[in-house]
Every structure is written in C-alpha cells, then in structure tokens.
Amino acid sequence: MNRRITAVTLNTFRDYFFTPAIITLIVFMLLIPFLCFNMSGDGTAEGKFKVFVTYSFLISSIILTVTNISLSCSSISGEWKKRTLLILDVKPIKRWEFILGKWLGILAINVILIICFLLAMTFSSILISRNLTRNFPEYRSIFTTEAELFPIPAAKSSPKKTSDFMSFLKMSPEVSEGEKETYAIPPRENMVWNFKGIRKSSGNLYLSYRPQTSGPEGQNIAGYWIAGNPSLPQPFELQISFPKDKVHRLQLPWEAVSVDGELNIAYLNFDPANMSILFPRSDFKILYPRGNYWINLLRGGANLLMLVTLICSVGIFFSCIVSNLTAILSTSILISMSYMHDFIEIMINSISSQIQTKETAGIIPHLSYPMLKFIAFFLPPLDKALPHSYIGNFLLIPSQYLGFLFIRIILLGALPLLILAIIYFSHRELGIPNE
Amino acid sequence: MEELVKLQEVTKAFKDFWGKSKSLAVKNLSLSVEKGEIFGLLGPNGSGKSTTLKLILGLLYPNRGRIAVLGKPPGNNTAKQFIGYLPEEDYLYSYLNGRETLDFYGKIFNIPSRARRERIDFLIDLLGMKAYQRRPVGEYSKGMARRIGLASALINDPDLLILDEPTNGMDPIGTREMKNLLLELKTKGKTIIISTHLLSDIESICDRIGILYQGEFIAIDKVDKLLLPYKGEHHPLENFFIDKIQQEREKRDNKKKLEISKEKEETVSVKKSDIDQELLNKLLKK
Numbered sequence: 001m002n003r004r005i006t007a008v009t010l011n012t013f014r015d016y017f018f019t020p021a022i023i024t025l026i027v028f029m030l031l032i033p034f035l036c037f038n039m040s041g042d043g044t045a046e047g048k049f050k051v052f053v054t055y056s057f058l059i060s061s062i063i064l065t066v067t068n069i070s071l072s073c074s075s076i077s078g079e080w081k082k083r084t085l086l087i088l089d090v091k092p093i094k095r096w097e098f099i100l101g102k103w104l105g106i107l108a109i110n111v112i113l114i115i116c117f118l119l120a121m122t123f124s125s126i127l128i129s130r131n132l133t134r135n136f137p138e139y140r141s142i143f144t145t146e147a148e149l150f151p152i153p154a155a156k157s158s159p160k161k162t163s164d165f166m167s168f169l170k171m172s173p174e175v176s177e178g179e180k181e182t183y184a185i186p187p188r189e190n191m192v193w194n195f196k197g198i199r200k201s202s203g204n205l206y207l208s209y210r211p212q213t214s215g216p217e218g219q220n221i222a223g224y225w226i227a228g229n230p231s232l233p234q235p236f237e238l239q240i241s242f243p244k245d246k247v248h249r250l251q252l253p254w255e256a257v258s259v260d261g262e263l264n265i266a267y268l269n270f271d272p273a274n275m276s277i278l279f280p281r282s283d284f285k286i287l288y289p290r291g292n293y294w295i296n297l298l299r300g301g302a303n304l305l306m307l308v309t310l311i312c313s314v315g316i317f318f319s320c321i322v323s324n325l326t327a328i329l330s331t332s333i334l335i336s337m338s339y340m341h342d343f344i345e346i347m348i349n350s351i352s353s354q355i356q357t358k359e360t361a362g363i364i365p366h367l368s369y370p371m372l373k374f375i376a377f378f379l380p381p382l383d384k385a386l387p388h389s390y391i392g393n394f395l396l397i398p399s400q401y402l403g404f405l406f407i408r409i410i411l412l413g414a415l416p417l418l419i420l421a422i423i424y425f426s427h428r429e430l431g432i433p434n435e
Numbered sequence: 436m437e438e439l440v441k442l443q444e445v446t447k448a449f450k451d452f453w454g455k456s457k458s459l460a461v462k463n464l465s466l467s468v469e470k471g472e473i474f475g476l477l478g479p480n481g482s483g484k485s486t487t488l489k490l491i492l493g494l495l496y497p498n499r500g501r502i503a504v505l506g507k508p509p510g511n512n513t514a515k516q517f518i519g520y521l522p523e524e525d526y527l528y529s530y531l532n533g534r535e536t537l538d539f540y541g542k543i544f545n546i547p548s549r550a551r552r553e554r555i556d557f558l559i560d561l562l563g564m565k566a567y568q569r570r571p572v573g574e575y576s577k578g579m580a581r582r583i584g585l586a587s588a589l590i591n592d593p594d595l596l597i598l599d600e601p602t603n604g605m606d607p608i609g610t611r612e613m614k615n616l617l618l619e620l621k622t623k624g625k626t627i628i629i630s631t632h633l634l635s636d637i638e639s640i641c642d643r644i645g646i647l648y649q650g651e652f653i654a655i656d657k658v659d660k661l662l663l664p665y666k667g668e669h670h671p672l673e674n675f676f677i678d679k680i681q682q683e684r685e686k687r688d689n690k691k692k693l694e695i696s697k698e699k700e701e702t703v704s705v706k707k708s709d710i711d712q713e714l715l716n717k718l719l720k721k
C-alpha cells in the first residue's frame with residue numbers, strides 16, 4: 001500500500017478517533033440497540049420486533065450519516081483552517097492520494113462505529129429472542145429449534161390396576177394404527193404410544209397434544225398419563241387435568257427415556273363424565289430442544305436477527321462510504337476554488353452542530369442552500385429504507401435498503417470521476433490566508 | 436552555474452471575490468538563485484516576501500511572468516521531492532508529538548521506515564529537540580514549534596530550502612544555532628532562500644541579498660558589493676537597509692507630488708513613463 005495514503009489515513013484517524021465526540025458516538029452505538037430493545041411496541045411479539053429493528057437501524061443510520069458528512073467535510077476543511085494543508089501541498093503528495101487517504105481515515109472510524117453497533121445488536125438480538133420465547137409461547141418454535149417426534153401407537157387394552165402398568169409398557173408397536181388421523185380412546189379404555197430415537201439434551205422433555213371431547217366448553221378433562229420404558233422397574237404416573245381443544249404441553253422426566261432413546265406413553269381414560277377422548281395425530285408429539293439452550297437461542301432466533309443486522313449494516317456501511325465520498329469530494333472542489341472558502345464554512349456550520357455565527361456577504365448564503373440540498377439528495381432515504389414490516393417479511397428491510405443504496409451508488413458512479421476531473425483542472429491557490 | 440530558481444517579471448495581485456484588485460503584492464519581479472547559494476530576501480513588513488516565496492512554491496499563482504523551480508514549473512511533483520519549506524507561522528497537527536510529526540512527513544516523502552527513523556533521530560539531535568520530542572506539538576512554545584517546523588522541512592534532505600522568517604520567535608541561542616546550521620547546509624551544497632526583516636539573521640551568512648520594497652527589488656546584489664560604501668561602520672547592513680528604504684520612500688513621495696502637480700498644470704504634457712527617474716532624482720536632490 002502506498003505509504004503516503006496510509007500516512008494520511010492514520011493521521012485522519014488519530015485526528016478524530018480520540019476526540020470526545022467520537023467516544024460519545026461509540027457509546028451511543030453500543031447503547032442504541034439496548035434502548036430500542038426496551039420499547040415494547042404495541043404489546044405483541046411482532047410489535048416488539050418491529051420496533052426493535054426499525055428504531056435501532058433508523059437511529060443508528062441517521063447518526064452515522066450525519067456524523068459522516070460533518071467528519072468528511074471537516075477532515076479537509078480542518079486542514080485548510082489549520083493551514084496544515086499549506087505544508088502538505090508543497091510536499092510530493094498527489095491530490096488524489098490525499099483525498100483517498102482522508103476518505104479511508106473517515107471510513108476506518110465508520111468501521112469501528114459499525115462494529116460497535118453490530119456487537120450491541122448481536123447481544124440485544126439474543127436478549128430479544130429470549131424475551132420472545134419466554135413471553136410469547138407461539139414464537140417458541142421460531143426462536144428455538146425443537147425436535148419433533150411423532151409416536152408409533154402400541155396397542156389397546158382394558159385398563160387394569162396400577163400394578164399392571166408395566167405390561168402396557170412392554171407392548172410392541174402396532175404399525176397399522178399409526179396411519180389413523182386421530183387416536184380415539186373410549187371411556188375406561190387406554191392407549192399406548194411408542195417413541196423411538198429420542199436424544200438426551202439439557203432442555204425439558206415435553207409431550208404435546210390437543211385433546212378433544214364432546215363435553216361442554218370450558219370444562220377441564222381429567223387425564224391419567226403413564227410414561228416409561230421396558231427397562232424401568234417402575235413407570236412414571238402423571239395425573240392432571242387440562243382444557244379441551246388447546247395445545248397442551250406435559251413435561252416428562254428424562255428418566256422415562258431408555259438409553260437407546262425409547263419411550264412408551266400410555267393414556268388411561270378415567271373421565272368422570274364417561275366421554276371418549278380424541279387426540280388428533282398431527283398435534284400429538286414429543287418435543288425437546290436439541291442441544292444446549294443458549295446455543296439454540298443463538299442458532300434459532302438470534303441467527304435470524306443477526307442476518308438482518310448484518311445485511312442492514314452492510315447497507316449502512318455502503319451508504320456511509322457513499323455519503324462520505326460525496327461530502328469529501330464536494331468539499332474538495334470547494335477548497336479548490338479558493339475564493340469560495342466562505343462557502344464551505346457556511347456549509348459546515350450548518351451541517352455540524354458547532355454554531356459559529358459569522359457574517360457573510362451577499363449572495364453566498366443563497367448559494368450554499370442549493371448545495372446543502374444537493375448533498376441531502378444523496379443521503380439514504382431512511383424512512384423508506386426501513387419500512388414497517390414484521391417478522392414475516394423481515395427480509396424486505398435489508399433488500400429495500402440495499403435497493404436504495406444501489407440506486408444511489410449508480411447515481412454517484414459518475415460523480416466522483418467528474419469531481420476528480422474538476423479538482424485536477426481547477427484553478428486553486430492554497431497560499432491565500434482566510435482572514 | 437545552475438539556476439535552481441528563476442523568476443521572470445512576475446506580478447501578483449490579490450483580488451477579491453468579484454475579481455477586483457485588492458493589493459499588488461509583487462510587481463515585475465525578476466530573480467534567479469543559483470545552486471549552492473544562500474539568498475536573503477529582505478524587506479519591511481508587507482513588502483511581498485512571503486508572497487514571493489509562495490509563488491516559488493506554487494502555493495500562489497502569478498498573474499503575469501514566468502517561474503521555474505529546479506527547471507520545472509512550481510508545484511511540480513518531482514521538484515517537490517527536493518524542496519523543503521518553513522512557512523512564516525507554524526502549522527502543526529496539535530495531537531501528534533514531535534517524533535510523530537516528523538514521521539508523518541517522512542512517510543509523505545515515501546522514506547522507508549528504517550531510514551526514516553535514522554533521519555528523525557539525526558534531526559532531533561541536530562536541532563536539540565531530544566527533551567521534548569515525545570510531547571504533543573500543541574504544547575510547544577514558539578521556539579520549539581519553529582524547530583519542529585524546520586526539522587520537518589529538512590526531513591527529505593532537500594536541495595532547495597525555503598525559509599520564511601525562520602528565527603521568528605526564537606531565542607538568541609536558537610538564532611545562533613540556526614545560523615550555524617544554515618552555514619553547515621551551505622557547505623553541503625544546499626541552496627537556501629531565506630526571508631526576513633531581522634537583519635541580524637542573515638548578516639554574515641548570505642551570499643546575495645535582495646531588498647524588497649512594495650513588491651519591487653530596490654537593491655539586489657552580492658553582499659560585499661552592496662555594503663562597500665559602508666565599510667568600517669558598526670552595522671553596515673542595517674545602515675544600508677535603512678538608507679535604501681528611506682531613499683525609496685522619498686523617491687516615491689516625490690513622484691506622487693509630481694503627478695499631483697502635473698494634474699494641476701495641464702500645460703505640462705509629459706507621460707509618466709517618459710520621465711527619466713534617475714535624472715529627476717538628481718534634479719530634485721539639487
């Protein structure tokens with residue numbers, strides 16, 4: 001790499017990186033996702049997610065773009081104001097090297113800001129997926145990977161005394177029953193299901209089912225479950241009541257599963273109202289998380305969020321590059337037209353928040369306004385880039401963002417060349433002091 | 436002898452935004468500096484010394500005339516490789532320390548890191564900056580800043596050194612050291628152009644001097660030749676300088692008076708350019 005360019009890059013980086021403004025910005029970048037994470041939206045999981053993604057990207061990209069413009073402009077105009085540009089201009093550094101070095105220096109600052117943002121975003125993604133799995137059970141399957149095992153029904157027989165339970169568990173599967181749409185158990189009868197291939201994991205083991213009866217609405221069903229495997233001396237008995245027609249999860253002890261991953265489940269219909277009970281087959285399954293809980297969180301929901309984050313950050317990053325380039329180059333032209341230096345001052349004064357009131361003559365303020373407008377034209381249209389979307393079409397966000405970016409990059413493709421040409425052929429005198 | 440710097444009838448006027456002329460800083464200036472020479476650019480404040488140097492460096496563009504530096508037009512990148520410049524004020528990156536400043540300019544000259552380190556050590560030693568080389572230059576006193584400025588001008592071991600009021604803000608010890616340094620550089624065959632209004636700076640070190648007054652040379656020659664009539668006096672250069680400036684001032688006042696009287700008496704129909712200045716002065720003195 002060119003030594004001159006690296007020197008300017010490093011110098012620019014040092015000029016800005018250790019300033020309080022940039023340190024504050026870094027803290028901001030770290031805080032934004034967490035601030036957005038705490039907003040609950042409209043109370044639903046979708047709302048929470050929407051608010052989190054929209055606000056964190058919106059706020060961070062606004063901050064990054066504004067910072068970028070003021071940094072890029074002041075990186076050159078600062079050297080002009082300090083007159084160090086005068087010394088640099090008599091040294092054998094080409095103008096494009098200087099501009100490229102400046103641009104890379106500001107870019108390096110952006111990279112650091114974006115990395116901070118990404119880190120914070122990753123952490124808050126994990127937090128949000130945890131929060132969603134906890135508070136919204138219907139999103140559990142989105143944010144954690146669960147193993148779903150469907151049973152092979154074993155056999156039917158008349159219910160006996162508790163001491164006979166062992167015999168259920170030793171029954172061999174009856175494959176033909178497995179094709180049924182629903183498992184129907186008449187009163188005082190029972191059914192046995194057999195599951196194979198269960199792998200032990202650190203999470204909980206559940207039996208998930210949706211019971212149906214012809215009984216009145218709102219009345220709970222009293223059920224009797226037995227779980228175990230042939231190698232167990234004694235099966236586990238679980239007597240519970242559950243609402244009808246709702247998915248219910250019954251936590252089972254891991255000890256009920258044999259070493260080769262076999263589990264027998266029996267249901268005894270002891271309903272006092274003497275009604276048959278039905279279990280639709282599609283809702284009758286064994287659920288347990290595969291692997292470590294935290295890893296699952298990461299793998300499931302957080303992965304999804306991180307993907308969005310990454311794509312969007314690339315988008316923001318590119319838009320930073322573009323706005324950065326525009327700002328630096330447009331400042332360079334202004335500098336190259338040395339008579340117009342008041343002009344830059346106005347531009348920078350109005351963009352950066354440092355308000356220095358200075359009287360300027362006549363036509364100049366009127367000229368700076370369209371210039372500001374012109375730069376504003378190339379900023380990312382953030383309100384459009386981050387539309388209100390929810391989990392279902394989350395991919396729309398980055399794709400739209402990238403789309404807008406693409407248009408901007410195309411629009412700007414020819415501009416840098418034009419500007420460089422202007423800089424090269426323009427008449428500029430750096431030796432004129434700015435009084 | 437090889438001419439390193441050559442100015443031919445250069446004129447520089449400063450204009451405002453609308454192109455209206457603000458001031459005429461340099462008028463029809465011709466100058467050539469040869470290799471191995473120390474040239475002193477003298478003149479009162481505002482006489483156009485800094486402007487002349489900036490024209491040579493390509494920081495300003497002349498309105499008329501031609502300039503060649505090391506055989507190239509000013510601002511040429513190859514020529515810049517061999518030029519060192521110390522501006523009249525110190526323009527430094529306040530967040531860098533002395534060493535880093537020199538390192539930065541060393542990189543700009545594309546000097547490899549090892550050679551750069553050796554060069555920086557050498558310069559720090561040469562200019563006696565060892566004690567404060569690791570302090571941020573923003574905290575430097577004027578004399579220290581001047582030294583770091585000079586060191587960064589010397590980082591590339593330039594053939595042509597352009598110094599604008601180098602002893603500005605330096606203590607007598609620093610001034611003496613500077614003089615010795617310049618003489619040492621001269622023995623190495625370097626060419627130096629030095630501008631100042633402090634005559635003690637360049638007495639005894641310059642080969643040639645030019646006295647600028649309102650953008651024009653009113654005297655330019657070898658030092659011994661110019662000071663010949665003042666031999667034996669206590670401060671020959673000072674006396675010569677003051678005499679010369681006063682003469683010029685009177686001359687110009689008279690010219691103005693003449694122009695005014697010319698306007699009054701319309702019978703005299705002589706053009707300004709037709710007047711023989713020398714003759715007129717002699718007549719007026721009598």
Ligand SMILES: Nc1ncnc2c1ncn2[C@@H]1O[C@H](COP(=O)(O)OP(=O)(O)O)[C@@H](O)[C@H]1O
Pocket residue numbers: 432433449450457458459460478479480481482483484485486487
């Ligand atoms: N940017 C400028 N605009 C207008 N006039 C200037 C400018 N720079 C210098 N001048 C004028 O040019 C003349 C020469 O200035 P300068 O070369 O700085 O003098 P000095 O001999 O003190 O270094 C002065 O009259 C000064 O007012």
Ligand SMILES: [Mg+2]
Pocket residue numbers: 484485486523599
């Ligand atoms: Mg000056």
